[in-house]
Amino acid sequence: MYLDMNSYFASCEQQRHPELRGKAVGVLTYDGPNAAVIAASIEAKKFGIKTGMRLGDCRLLCPHLITTVTHPAWYRQIHVDVMNILRSYCDDVIPKSIDEAVANFHSYYLVYKDLTEVARQIKADIARKYDYLKCSIGIAPNSFLAKVGTELQKPDGLVVITPENIDEHLAKMKLTDLPGIASANERRLRMIGIQTPVEMRHSSAALLRKAFGGVVGDYWHRRLNFGEVDMYSKTENRTMSATRTMSRQQSSDRQQLESMVISLCTRLEQRMVKSGTFCREVYFSIKYRDNTRWETTIKLADPLQDAVEMRSYINERIREFERSRNVATVFTDKTTNLTIAIQSFVKDTVMQYSLFDNRMKKDVLRKVVYQIKDHYDQKNIVRKGSEMFSPYVMKDAIGFGSVRDMGLNKDGQVKNKHMLEEDEQPGQPRQVVIKRKEPVVQPVEEEIFNDIWDGE
Numbered sequence: 001m002y003l004d005m006n007s008y009f010a011s012c013e014q015q016r017h018p019e020l021r022g023k024a025v026g027v028l029t030y031d032g033p034n035a036a037v038i039a040a041s042i043e044a045k046k047f048g049i050k051t052g053m054r055l056g057d058c059r060l061l062c063p064h065l066i067t068t069v070t071h072p073a074w075y076r077q078i079h080v081d082v083m084n085i086l087r088s089y090c091d092d093v094i095p096k097s098i099d100e101a102v103a104n105f106h107s108y109y110l111v112y113k114d115l116t117e118v119a120r121q122i123k124a125d126i127a128r129k130y131d132y133l134k135c136s137i138g139i140a141p142n143s144f145l146a147k148v149g150t151e152l153q154k155p156d157g158l159v160v161i162t163p164e165n166i167d168e169h170l171a172k173m174k175l176t177d178l179p180g181i182a183s184a185n186e187r188r189l190r191m192i193g194i195q196t197p198v199e200m201r202h203s204s205a206a207l208l209r210k211a212f213g214g215v216v217g218d219y220w221h222r223r224l225n226f227g228e229v230d231m232y233s234k235t236e237n238r239t240m241s242a243t244r245t246m247s248r249q250q251s252s253d254r255q256q257l258e259s260m261v262i263s264l265c266t267r268l269e270q271r272m273v274k275s276g277t278f279c280r281e282v283y284f285s286i287k288y289r290d291n292t293r294w295e296t297t298i299k300l301a302d303p304l305q306d307a308v309e310m311r312s313y314i315n316e317r318i319r320e321f322e323r324s325r326n327v328a329t330v331f332t333d334k335t336t337n338l339t340i341a342i343q344s345f346v347k348d349t350v351m352q353y354s355l356f357d358n359r360m361k362k363d364v365l366r367k368v369v370y371q372i373k374d375h376y377d378q379k380n381i382v383r384k385g386s387e388m389f390s391p392y393v394m395k396d397a398i399g400f401g402s403v404r405d406m407g408l409n410k411d412g413q414v415k416n417k418h419m420l421e422e423d424e425q426p427g428q429p430r431q432v433v434i435k436r437k438e439p440v441v442q443p444v445e446e447e448i449f450n451d452i453w454d455g456e
Helices: 008-016 055-061 072-087 115-129 143-152 166-170 183-191 197-201 205-212 215-224 254-275 307-325 359-376 400-406 446-455
Strands: 002-005 025-028 037-040 066-069 093-097 100-103 135-139 158-160 239-245 277-288 293-304 335-347
Touching: 002 072, 002 143, 008 025, 008 037, 008 072, 025 055, 037 055, 072 093, 072 100, 072 115, 100 143, 115 135, 115 158, 135 143, 143 158, 143 166, 143 215, 166 197, 183 205, 197 215, 205 215, 239 254, 254 277, 254 307, 254 335, 254 359, 277 307, 293 307, 307 335
Parallel strands: 025 066, 135 158
Antiparallel strands: 002 100, 002 135, 025 037, 093 100, 239 335, 277 293, 277 335
């Protein structure tokens, strides 16, 4: 069973603001004339508004379009609640993105006689909690065809694909309607005589290997003939990244750019602490208005987790480049995007420390800081001094690939609860909510604890 929330971000805004219901709504990452619509409500789509269109073009199609900026923490909270509803029917639930998930009911065939009835119950459960949200559900022998089912009927669809009706459903589709088939793959298929999804399904594995150039052709043959290829769960991240687009005002201020780098590093530190990992490789990229880039990859001798340390390595590479090329700065007013990505992870349970440095003390202190944040359920109750120069420079953004961070830990709690917190707004007083509960800070050996305060 594949579940796809319909017009997710826009519907979440309409759920949050009832006055927007039944109206054409476009969701923006920032409020400005050059902003792009990242999500359109069901009503807005009827006017031809699509994801990625510039606001000016949208206004030409729909002059009465109402716009709102994103609230990522709200979208994540609804994601967590929808996943919990799915898990109440099936233990094997794999989130595919913030608005999609697949549930494997193969071991439940004696529990549920009719999965269409289960799907209706899931829809009803979602509607009871969030009355304005709708979803399309596809049911099929494998996860790929179940996803295809969600594309066939929107909004609020329910489609069952079986060996008896699959060709009937595929006959309604073009090649590019299949998830994973874009224009380049369509050209490859047409070059070998495959014009439709039905023809593709009935082609031999050998012919599809010729089209896709290898084992990928076998995967497509299996997908369209009820074999399972995509129902897997990568519980560990192979890479983590943080990226932000800079406005002209931000890119003209060197301090704002420097603060954004700190914020990106801090976001990655938070994710590593919550997942119990350190990284061995850091990638940093600056994109400019002419679509050129300055980028560097840093391979680390010792795995790191600390944001300040990560920033220092990046700054060192930048200074080396600026000195060698006699460049004043790489942070120019033409900067449009900053990206940091990390990979080659090491679990904190197998970290090996040198006898001649105090990294262990720093790692213990960092863990304590995050336990304090968890204790008060507030990510900003403790901050590094380096975060305070421009504390509001990085607005929260939707991370489609960060759903693993919202998975459940062994206690049944969301791994990274800070992703469910709304951003603090400039000018608003900080509020510290004192919660009456037992301390959760793990005991630290007295000798290490004293060394931390004496030496750090």
